[in-house]
Amino acid sequence: MLVNVKFFKEIFSLSFFLLITTSLLANEKDQIVAQLNNLNSLEFTFDQLINEKKEKGSCLLEFPGKLKCNYFDDKEKELVINNKRLAITQKRYNKTYHYPISKSPFLNVLYKDKLLEIVQLGELESTDQIIKLVYFGDNEITVFFDKKKLDLKGWEIKDQYNNKINFSLNIVAKNDTYKRGTFKVPEIN
DSSP: OHHHHHHHHHHHHHHHHHHHHHHHHHHHHHHHHHHHHTOOEEEEEEEEEETTEEEEEEEEEETTTEEEEEEOSTTOEEEEEETTEEEEEETTTTEEEEEEOTTOTTHHHHSHHHHHHHHHHSEEEEOSSEEEEEEESSSEEEEEEETTTOOEEEEEEEOTTOOEEEEEEEEEEESOOOOTTTTOOOOOO
């Protein structure tokens, strides 16, 4: 009889622990969803690592689907995405290149509904400083959030050319309004 009581106490303790852990993880997801629902735009600095090549810069992101980044490099590179159009301009050489973006997993971050889906359906891992959500949709994407502020901290994806992209960011401002034309995709030259 004593063995049965001890066994039931252990099962109850394990069940209670799993229930509390699942509840805490769901609560973190709910808090991230609430924060994202109140977010319209971001200004941030970034570090990007693509196949061992490191780049730095600053970006403006406006939901849905608008991004403008200026890279701190010798080519004075500027990336502009406006919905499903992407252009990279090398200002130093006065050259603009257009790329297809329609199948890129990068779009998952530019559209709030896709980002919310990643948060809600992603597998959550949590440390003292970072919340990591791994999502297996059309393409695998891992999104990172700050554990304390629940701010977006970055993502890892593979692009359409199978390049592994690790993008980490530091938020400078939220919910700013940008002037008309900020996200205008340059013409081909």
